[in-house]
Structure formats: C-alpha cells, structure tokens
Amino acid sequence: MSGRSSASLLVRFVREAFTDRKILLIIAVSIAGSSLSTLASPYLLKIAIDEYIIPGRYEKLPLIAFLYLLALVGQWLFMTLQTYYVEVFGQRVLRRLRASLEEKVLRARLDFFAERSTGDLVSRLINDTNLVNDVLVSGLLGGIGSMLSVVGIVAAMLILDVRLTLATLSTVPLMVFIAKYFGGRIRRAYRETRKRIAKLSSIVEETVSGIETVRSFGRERMVEEEFDRASRETISAFMRVARYMGVFWPLMNLATLASISIVIGYGAYLAYTGAATVGVVVAFVQYAQRIRGPINNVVSMYDSLQSALASLERIYEVLDDPRVEDDEGIRISRLRGDIAVENVWFWYPGRRDPALRGVSLHIRPGERVALVGHTGAGKTTLANLLMRFYDPQKGRILYDGIDSRSISRRSLRSRIGYVPQETYLFPGTIMENIKLGKPDAGDEDVVRVCKELGIHEFIMRLPRGYQTPAGEAGRLLSVGEKQLISIARAMLRDPDIVILDEALSSVDPKTESRVLSAMAKLMAGRTSIIIAHRLAVTRLADKVVVLEGGRIVEEGPPRELLERRGAFYRLYTSQEMLARG
Amino acid sequence: MGRLREWASQLARLASYMGPDKHRFLAAMALVVAMSYANAIIPVLIRDAVDRGIVPGNVEAAVRYALLIIAAGLIGGAASYTARMLQVRAAQNTVYRLRMDAFRSIQRQRMEFFDKTLVGQLISRVTNDAERVTGFLSWRLRMLAYSVFLIIISLYYMLRMNILLAAVALATILIVMSLNTLYALRVRPVYDKIRHQTGVLASVATASIAGIKTVKSLAVEDYIYRKFEAENEELYRLNVEATRISSIYGNLSFLVMGLSMGGMLYLGGRAILAGILSVGELAAFLMYMLTMMWPLRALGFVIGDIQRTLAAAQRLFSIIDSAPKSLDRPGAVCPRPEEVRGEVIVEDVWFTYHTGRTALRGVSLHVRPGEKLLITGPPGSGKSTLLKVIARLYEPQRGRVLIDGIDVRDIKSECLRRIVAYVPQEPFIFNRSIRENIALAKPNASLEEIRWAAEKAKIRDFIESLPDRYDTVVGERGISLSGGQRQRIALARALLLKPRILLLDDPVSNLDAETEKRLVEDLGEILEGRTAIIVSQRPSLARIADRVAVMVDGRIVEIGTHEELLRRRGVYYRIWKSVEGGEDVGEE
Ligand SMILES: Nc1ncnc2c1ncn2[C@@H]1O[C@H](COP(=O)(O)OP(=O)(O)OP(=O)(O)O)[C@@H](O)[C@H]1O
Ligand SMILES: Nc1ncnc2c1ncn2[C@@H]1O[C@H](COP(=O)(O)OP(=O)(O)OP(=O)(O)O)[C@@H](O)[C@H]1O
Ligand SMILES: [Mg+2]
Ligand SMILES: [Mg+2]
Numbered sequence A: 001m002s003g004r005s006s007a008s009l010l011v012r013f014v015r016e017a018f019t020d021r022k023i024l025l026i027i028a029v030s031i032a033g034s035s036l037s038t039l040a041s042p043y044l045l046k047i048a049i050d051e052y053i054i055p056g057r058y059e060k061l062p063l064i065a066f067l068y069l070l071a072l073v074g075q076w077l078f079m080t081l082q083t084y085y086v087e088v089f090g091q092r093v094l095r096r097l098r099a100s101l102e103e104k105v106l107r108a109r110l111d112f113f114a115e116r117s118t119g120d121l122v123s124r125l126i127n128d129t130n131l132v133n134d135v136l137v138s139g140l141l142g143g144i145g146s147m148l149s150v151v152g153i154v155a156a157m158l159i160l161d162v163r164l165t166l167a168t169l170s171t172v173p174l175m176v177f178i179a180k181y182f183g184g185r186i187r188r189a190y191r192e193t194r195k196r197i198a199k200l201s202s203i204v205e206e207t208v209s210g211i212e213t214v215r216s217f218g219r220e221r222m223v224e225e226e227f228d229r230a231s232r233e234t235i236s237a238f239m240r241v242a243r244y245m246g247v248f249w250p251l252m253n254l255a256t257l258a259s260i261s262i263v264i265g266y267g268a269y270l271a272y273t274g275a276a277t278v279g280v281v282v283a284f285v286q287y288a289q290r291i292r293g294p295i296n297n298v299v300s301m302y303d304s305l306q307s308a309l310a311s312l313e314r315i316y317e318v319l320d321d322p323r324v325e326d327d328e329g330i331r332i333s334r335l336r337g338d339i340a341v342e343n344v345w346f347w348y349p350g351r352r353d354p355a356l357r358g359v360s361l362h363i364r365p366g367e368r369v370a371l372v373g374h375t376g377a378g379k380t381t382l383a384n385l386l387m388r389f390y391d392p393q394k395g396r397i398l399y400d401g402i403d404s405r406s407i408s409r410r411s412l413r414s415r416i417g418y419v420p421q422e423t424y425l426f427p428g429t430i431m432e433n434i435k436l437g438k439p440d441a442g443d444e445d446v447v448r449v450c451k452e453l454g455i456h457e458f459i460m461r462l463p464r465g466y467q468t469p470a471g472e473a474g475r476l477l478s479v480g481e482k483q484l485i486s487i488a489r490a491m492l493r494d495p496d497i498v499i500l501d502e503a504l505s506s507v508d509p510k511t512e513s514r515v516l517s518a519m520a521k522l523m524a525g526r527t528s529i530i531i532a533h534r535l536a537v538t539r540l541a542d543k544v545v546v547l548e549g550g551r552i553v554e555e556g557p558p559r560e561l562l563e564r565r566g567a568f569y570r571l572y573t574s575q576e577m578l579a580r581g
Numbered sequence B: 001m002g003r004l005r006e007w008a009s010q011l012a013r014l015a016s017y018m019g020p021d022k023h024r025f026l027a028a029m030a031l032v033v034a035m036s037y038a039n040a041i042i043p044v045l046i047r048d049a050v051d052r053g054i055v056p057g058n059v060e061a062a063v064r065y066a067l068l069i070i071a072a073g074l075i076g077g078a079a080s081y082t083a084r085m086l087q088v089r090a091a092q093n094t095v096y097r098l099r100m101d102a103f104r105s106i107q108r109q110r111m112e113f114f115d116k117t118l119v120g121q122l123i124s125r126v127t128n129d130a131e132r133v134t135g136f137l138s139w140r141l142r143m144l145a146y147s148v149f150l151i152i153i154s155l156y157y158m159l160r161m162n163i164l165l166a167a168v169a170l171a172t173i174l175i176v177m178s179l180n181t182l183y184a185l186r187v188r189p190v191y192d193k194i195r196h197q198t199g200v201l202a203s204v205a206t207a208s209i210a211g212i213k214t215v216k217s218l219a220v221e222d223y224i225y226r227k228f229e230a231e232n233e234e235l236y237r238l239n240v241e242a243t244r245i246s247s248i249y250g251n252l253s254f255l256v257m258g259l260s261m262g263g264m265l266y267l268g269g270r271a272i273l274a275g276i277l278s279v280g281e282l283a284a285f286l287m288y289m290l291t292m293m294w295p296l297r298a299l300g301f302v303i304g305d306i307q308r309t310l311a312a313a314q315r316l317f318s319i320i321d322s323a324p325k326s327l328d329r330p331g332a333v334c335p336r337p338e339e340v341r342g343e344v345i346v347e348d349v350w351f352t353y354h355t356g357r358t359a360l361r362g363v364s365l366h367v368r369p370g371e372k373l374l375i376t377g378p379p380g381s382g383k384s385t386l387l388k389v390i391a392r393l394y395e396p397q398r399g400r401v402l403i404d405g406i407d408v409r410d411i412k413s414e415c416l417r418r419i420v421a422y423v424p425q426e427p428f429i430f431n432r433s434i435r436e437n438i439a440l441a442k443p444n445a446s447l448e449e450i451r452w453a454a455e456k457a458k459i460r461d462f463i464e465s466l467p468d469r470y471d472t473v474v475g476e477r478g479i480s481l482s483g484g485q486r487q488r489i490a491l492a493r494a495l496l497l498k499p500r501i502l503l504l505d506d507p508v509s510n511l512d513a514e515t516e517k518r519l520v521e522d523l524g525e526i527l528e529g530r531t532a533i534i535v536s537q538r539p540s541l542a543r544i545a546d547r548v549a550v551m552v553d554g555r556i557v558e559i560g561t562h563e564e565l566l567r568r569r570g571v572y573y574r575i576w577k578s579v580e581g582g583e584d585v586g587e588e
Helices: A003-017 A021-053 A061-107 A110-114 A118-160 A162-169 A172-209 A211-216 A220-273 A278-290 A292-320 A379-386 A409-413 A430-435 A443-453 A456-460 A479-491 A509-522 A535-540 A558-564 A567-580 B002-016 B019-040 B042-054 B059-108 B111-116 B119-161 B163-210 B212-217 B221-273 B279-322 B383-390 B413-419 B434-438 B447-456 B460-465 B483-497 B513-526 B539-543 B562-568 B571-580
Strands: A339-346 A356-363 A368-373 A394-399 A416-419 A497-501 A527-531 A543-548 A551-556 B344-352 B358-367 B372-376 B398-403 B420-423 B501-505 B531-535 B547-552 B555-560
Touching (some): A003 A292, A021 A061, A021 A278, A061 A118, A118 A162, A118 A278, A172 A211, A172 B059, A211 A220, A211 B111, A211 B420, A220 B059, A356 A379, A356 A543, A368 A379, A368 A567, A379 A497, A409 A416, A443 A509, A543 A567, A551 A558, A551 A567, B042 B059, B059 B279, B119 B163, B163 B212, B212 B221, B358 B383, B358 B398, B434 B447, B447 B460, B513 B539, B547 B562
Parallel strands (some): A416 A497, A497 A527
Antiparallel strands (some): B547 B555
C-alpha cells in the first residue's frame, strides 16, 4: 500500500463518515473535558500534599479533597459521554457501510461473483466493516483523545517542574520504540491467527456442505488430516502472538517503572537540594504512571491504522467495482414477446474461446421455442444474455424492436419468468420461496398457481404442505420438488415470456409433460423458450433451435427438422434409439 | 445447586482435555503468584522511597528503592512471560484436543444432524466457541489468578499501613467488584444477542450472494435489501444498547474509585496531620488504587465469563455427545472388495426423515450380482432416499439392506466406501482443480487413471481443451462449468474407483442425447460384471438395465424388464408414452 493511496483512502473515508456534525461536537467536547480532568487530579494531589498536609493546614483540606473528587467525577462523566457517543457514531458508520456493501452486491453483475467466494464477500461485509469501525472510528477518535491527554499531561508537568518533566519523559523514546517495534509484529501475528481460523472455517464449510460427497467417497480421513494440520498451524500462530505479547507488556511496564524510578531518584535529589517539594515528586510518580496508556494508544494507532486500511481497501474494492448493473433505460410494463437476437458474440471473462459465435434468431410473439444442443454448447449462456446477466460483446438483442441494452434490467426481468438450471431455494418455507416470485401475492394466489400447474399435490404430500421448511439451499426437499417449486415461483408473476433452462431435468417425463402442457395453457399467446435435453418436449414447440459450439446450426419446426435429417435428427434419433434399445 | 453441579462436571470434563498439559497449567499458576507479588510490592517500595528517601532528603535511600522497583519489575516481567507462554501453550493444546474431538464427531454424525443444523452454526462451534474456551483457559484464567492474588497482597500491605484507609479500600474493592460483575452480567446477554444477530445478518447476506442469480431473475433485489436492512437495523440497535450499558456501568467503577480516592486523600490527610500516617503511605494507597483498577475490572469480566465459557464448552460437548461413538457397530467386518460379488438385497425398508416425511414405505428389492437396475418415478417418490439408505448415509427405522448377505450396518464404513460408490443427485464440486475433484477418493491416482475416468465420463475432451487442463480450478461449487460438465466430473470420480457396486443418482439429467448415448455405451462396458443401481428419468437408460423398477410414494409399484413393464400398461407404460411423445397422456 503506497503512502499516497492510503492517505487518500483515509481522506475519502473521513469525508464519507464524519458527516454527523452534532455527534462530532459532543465527542469533541467530551474528549477535551476528559483529558483536562485526567491531568487535573495529580496536580490537585500535589497542592494537597505541599500546601495543606505537610504544612499542617487542616481547615482547607476538605475543600481540596472535594476538588480532587470533582476532578475524578468529571473524568468519569466525560469518559462516559465519550465512550457512548464515539461508539454510537461508529455504529452508524458501520451500519451505513454494511448497507452499502449489500446494496452493491445486489447490484453487481454476475461476473463480479465469478472470482469471489461467498465466504469472502460475507467476511468483507461483516468482519472488515467491524475492523474498520474498531480501529478507524473508535481508534481514531480514541487516539485523538490520547494525544490530547499526552499533551495535557506534559503541559501540567511543565507547569509543575521542567526538570522532573524531562526526567519523567526520558523513557518515552524507549516506550515509543518498544510500541513501534512490537506493534506491527503483534498485528501481523494476529492477522495470521485470523487467517488460520478462516482456514478452519472453510474446511468445516466445505466438509459440511459437501458431506454426502465427502462421506460417500470416504474422504473423512483426508479431511481430518487437513483440519488437523490447520489446527496445528493455528496453535503456532497463537504462540507467536503470545511470545510478542509476553515480551511487549513486561517491557512497557519496565519502561514505566524506570521512569518512576528516575523520578524518585532525581526527585529525591531535588527535594534534598530544596529545588522541588515532596508533593511535586509524588505527583510526578503518578504522572509517570498515567502517561503510559495514552502513549501506547497513540503509537499502536499507527499499526492498527495499517490493518484497518487493509480492510478499508477490501471494502472499497467491492464498492468501487465497476461491474454493476445499472437500472437505467426504458421501463417497460409489458412485453409483446418479440425477441430478435442479431449476430451475437459472447466471451466469458478470462476464457479465450467465445461461448457464442454470431447467433441470430428471431422469435415471434407467442411462439414456443425449444433450444437444444450438446452440453456446453452455450444454451445457458444465451439465456444469460436474454436475461441481461451479461451483455454481448458484439451484436444485439431486441425486445419488441427495442435494444435490450436500453431497457431497464429490472423491468425487463420482472416481465420474464426465468428458471435457471441450478435451482436455488432460500432458507424458509415453501410458501415463502414461491412468494418471492411476487412478494405482494397472497397465499391463495400461490395455491392457485400450483394447482393450475399440477404441482399442488406434490406439495401437499409433504408433512406440512406449503409450510414445510426448504432447509439450507433447499436440502430438505428432493431435487424434482425443488424444480417444481422454482417453476411455480417463476409463474406466479404471470410473465410475458418464460425461459426454462432444463427446469424439469430431474422430473419424470410424465410429470414434465403435464407441467409443460399446463404451462402452455397458461402461457397461451405468450412467448416461451424451453431449454431441454429430453427431446420429447420439442413436440410442444413451434420451433426448434439447435446450438452447437456457440452457433445455431439448425432452426425450424420440429417436423421439418426431422425430415431434413440434420443435427436435430441425429440428436433426436440417438435418444430414440437409446430408448428403444 | 443442580446448576453448580452441572458446572463442576463441565469443568471437570474440560480439565480432562488438559491431559499432559496439566503440569504446565500448575507451573503457570505458581508463576502468576510470583508475578502478582512482584507487582503488589511496588507501591510499598514507592512508599519507602518517599518516606525514607524523598521526605528526609536521603538521596541514596531513594536511589536504592528506585533500583528495587526496577528489580521487582524485572522479576515480575520474567514471571509474566514464562507464565504466559506455559499457559497459552497448555490452553492451545487443550483446545486443540477438544476441537479435533468435535470435528471428528461432526464427521461421525448421522445425516439427520446435517439436515437439522445450519452450516454457519457448526463453523461457529469450531471457531468461536473453541476460541472462547482458549481465551478463558489462557488469559482470563491467568487474569483471575493474578487479580485475586494482587488484591489479597495489596490488602495485606494496606492493612499494615492504616486500618481505616484499608477499610475504605476494601469497601471500594467490594463495591467495584460487584459493579463490574453486575456490568458483565448485564452486558453479556446483549453481546450474545449481538453475536447471534451478526450470524443472522451474515446468513441473510450469504443467501443473497449464493442465490444471486435467482434474486436477479426474480428482480427482488429491493425486497432482499429491505430484509437485510431490517436485520442491519436490529444489529445497530443491539450495539447501541450494549454501548449504553457499557458506558454507564463500565465507567461507574471509575466513579466509585474516584470517590474513594477523594475520601482517602481527605482521611489520609487527616491521618498524616494526626501523625499516624506518612506521606509515602498515602502515596502508596493511591498507587494501590490505581494498580487495582484494571484487575478489578478484569475480575468482573472473568466472573461473568465463567458461565459463558462453560456454555461454549457445553455446546462443543453436546456435538461430541450427540455423535454416535463410531459410525460402525462393534464387530463390523471388512469384506475384501475383490471378493465381493455385488448382491444387494433390500428387505422391507421403512424410512422417515426428521421432518416427519416417510420417504420409504416397505421397499424390498433383490439385485443380483452384476445386475443393472434402473429406478424411475415421480418427484419425491423416494428414489434418492433409497440409494442413500443402500449407501448407508441414512439408516432405516425398519428393515435392512444386505450386501452379499451382510447387513450394511455390519460393514465397516471405510470398507463399504471401497465396495460401493455413490454419486449424489447434486454432486458437490470443490473449489479446487479438476484433477483433485476427480481423484477425490484416490488422491494418489496417476494422471493415466484420471484420464481414463475422464474419458469414460465423456469429459476428457473438454478438460483437455482448457488452457490449464486438469489443473483448472473450477470456482465455488464448480461455477465456471456448465451443468453437464459438472455432472460428468462427478461421474468420473466414481468411475475412477472401479467399485463392485455403483449407485448413480440421475447421472445424465443434464446431458444431451448424443453425449448421453456415447456415455451409456461406455457405461455398459464399464459396468460389465458390476452391480449398478441407477436412478434416472431417462428411460433410455433402460437399454443397459436388466430390470426397471418404478417407485411411487415410497413404494416400488412395478418391477421387471423393460418389455414386461411396457406390456403391463401400468405406470411405467404411461411414463414411457410421454417420452415417446405423440398424444398427451397427462390423464390420471
Ligand atoms: N461463468 C463462466 N465462466 C467461464 N466459462 C463459462 C462460464 N459459464 C459457462 N462457461 C463455459 O461456456 C461454455 C458454454 O456453457 P453453457 O453453460 O452455456 O453450456 P450449456 O449449453 O448450457 O451446457 P449444459 O447443457 O451442460 O448446461 C462451456 O464450455 C462452459 O464451460
Ligand atoms: N434431508 C431430507 N429431510 C427431510 N425430508 C427429505 C429430505 N430429503 C428428501 N426429503 C423428502 O423425502 C421425500 C423423498 O425424497 P427423495 O429425494 O428420495 O425423492 P426422489 O424420488 O429422489 O425425488 P426426485 O426425483 O425429485 O429426485 C421427498 O418428499 C422429500 O421432500
Ligand atoms: Mg446449461
Ligand atoms: Mg432424487
């Protein structure tokens, strides 16, 4: 991290965060108040000893004791204010950071997710924001307080006695050195422990999410060895922290004691020569002890700043990622369902070969299209482009004659019922999952759609019907059930276009054809695109499109294509032959 | 009382994990006593320095005491370092054992456990809970001992100096300690709620990221965002609540300290005037109060923490206890893979999931050695469940599964895995290289073997067209692969093992007809002499199957050869007709 960029990171953060003027004012007042009262008490102690106790002036003693008490009460009051408002301020910053990260993630394009793991993103959203709050907000404000305390204490000491001040401060360079030397090392060692712990979590995550696979391939022992290794590494990382801390704290303590000793020795000499009073020396003994904390804070701030900056960088990296989906463009409320794909080329980021090479296709309103082809041919990719998850690098897609790029993504998607190849169900009940298709729908709408699609009885067979929990990522349901639920979810919104990407691949052909016929009825007059490998479904289609290696190699009504004896015929007959044996 | 006994037994159990590190703990504790003595003596030395050095103007004495202070610091420091190293090592080793035990027991858990438990919770057990126990054993415990000794020793010296002031100090200590304990007790539940709420927020975020494609295609970003915002707001509220408590209670002890130090100054001043206290002693008293400030605070936290640490330990223990001692029954056997014939018998198997769903209702099946059986049927009819029961991922509540006449529960699971390979319906692709993904069960497989398996699974050409070939890392859950590519990699995994018995759950659902055809042809060859039970919705697989079974609602309703079933004109015939196309046979 270069100096300039970290400074600009910081400036940006401060500019964004420190906008709440009122709270900042309260914080400033309480910081000033608490540092003033912190340094007042030893000063009052000195006066008490020198001017009242030693000379034996009893009458004013209650007053001075009262003032001393007042200083301590003031210290408490300001400290309370300071801790409360600094933390509240920090929490507000934190809340905003988390919200903007989540918003960003929701708006990001799909390729943004390709190189990042879910765990990493979640950790930025939760852990990095926390660290930034701890260090930058509380730390920075606390650090300013400490800095003021140091200045105040030094000022008070200077008023009392210049020579003793120098004597007290003589070990400060040593403290600074110790704090600097160890600060960075301790921080790095801590970071190492966090990394090790993260490794442990990811092993557990992988093992538990993939437990069926782990278990059925007898991986248990290997996973255990891996976990064992990671655990041992965790121990050594923690031992490194312990070693540094074990040396650091006693050294800091020694430096403080050294400065007390110097004050005592030198103070005794000054008291002996009459150049200083006993009260002054006692007060300095206290100052020497009190200055350690603030100095330590200020010095260690430098290092924690580094690590907070690293987190801040990870946060801004996400926030600044240019790969977002804007929602600009024409807001459509209906689609007629005319789709024109014109010479579309598409490359996945990082892949050399295009996934689509010059695809052109015209789908008329109300047409039923079956998209078929070998695995890896680019069918899902074409669906991705139709949904505007990606935009083509070359060529364009027109909806009702409008370039898809000039239509607002969200309004486009809310008119399309798309069921992706990998169904995803959210933790929650089946009812909640289906309703996601149209959050303002009522329970009876859900039941109606399910009945129309012939899915109702499958759901009613489950122990709690629509209230059956789906489990994490739908693990409590069978794959076919999940697919049926996703279809209900997409159909609930009464879309103008449906795109099913192998949406029924795990469902038996009879159920599939029932659901598809029901859907055909519901979608009468509307456009549908069905990607399927089981070619029987093509009989419901007006048009079959065959993709091969990213190109459309054949297109036309199914019967015609069969007569042509080309690619579709080969695909179709190989399934037929397989079936007939 | 019952509670106390429970705590004691948990503590004893935790202590049992210390094992050989016990002496480290004891040595560390002894050193902590030395360390607290070294620190508690410093105010006394300061008192002597003031009274015997500064006040009478005896520089030599002052210097002597100053040096003694440094010596005390050195001794204390050395003790502190050694104690820390010993104790951290002991605590880490202890928790290492506990953590490994917990992880092993997670691996031993029945599948129901994973159906009921969230992944995030388990992660939190082995990381947060284990760390809390470590923190307690290493530094909180040391802090506890240190604080107790420091306070006792300090009180002893204070009592020797002045009884009245010592009484003030004692009263202060008691008040501060109870305030801090109260504080800790008050703030801890809020902290627990914060931790929980953080988990909730993380899981909302996780679901929105893992299901991002679904979120986007349904255009429900705003809805999800509002849900997130509500949880975020709740987390903020809890944090402010914790802040309120900690800024009031947490700082209250400073106020009490301040009040008592003010009082001490007043009483001490009077005592000095009365000639029963020296200036140095007053300084020492004030110094003691400052020295004790932090230990008192720590003490409050440690007391509040004991219960929480035990709760964390208890959560780990309950994972350990809920796991079966072993996945295998005592006396489990280990048939040699090459001697297994591959006969599978399912006898009147009933199975109910923990949700109450009865997925298998008396399934009986006899698969002869080398036979290929195809299972088909509507969604949720129990096909996958049957395979899982045969693979012994779940154990039936009634009935049994026999392989070569041996109950699968009597076969060591390690050995079972070498005999039976099971490819789940939604195989898990690890975010590693393709090579590691294929060689999952056989990490030392040669490239030749891996190529062979890839070839047979019809994925070799694709892999070899990638720039990094077998070393290509495939992304989380295999995101950079198409659906069919993932499926074939999972198949290659199983083929690599060349097991006697193969259980394939929907292995071709995402394959096109031609790839399927080539694969099925090869499969026929590979399966020569092996037993296979294949669940599929493509009756095309009937070609390599000797028999076909149809499941409906947890029962096998039809079984026989393809032709027999077609002739019977039952369920299978109707399913089949809809594949054939032609008329819609959607009638009931
Ligand atoms: N996110 C991605 N990053 C890089 N490459 C990708 C990505 N998604 C798909 N690909 C590659 O693009 C090609 C086309 O994939 P696509 O998913 O469109 O195939 P498909 O026709 O849907 O196949 P299937 O029938 O197996 O689902 C494949 O070779 C695949 O490996
Ligand atoms: N882990 C689980 N916990 C609770 N219920 C489950 C679990 N897995 C499956 N079920 C339920 O048990 C029933 C049988 O599921 P199973 O996965 O065996 O069906 P399947 O025949 O394989 O269906 P599909 O063809 O859709 O894959 C389903 O109703 C399903 O909801
Ligand atoms: Mg696809
Ligand atoms: Mg299944």
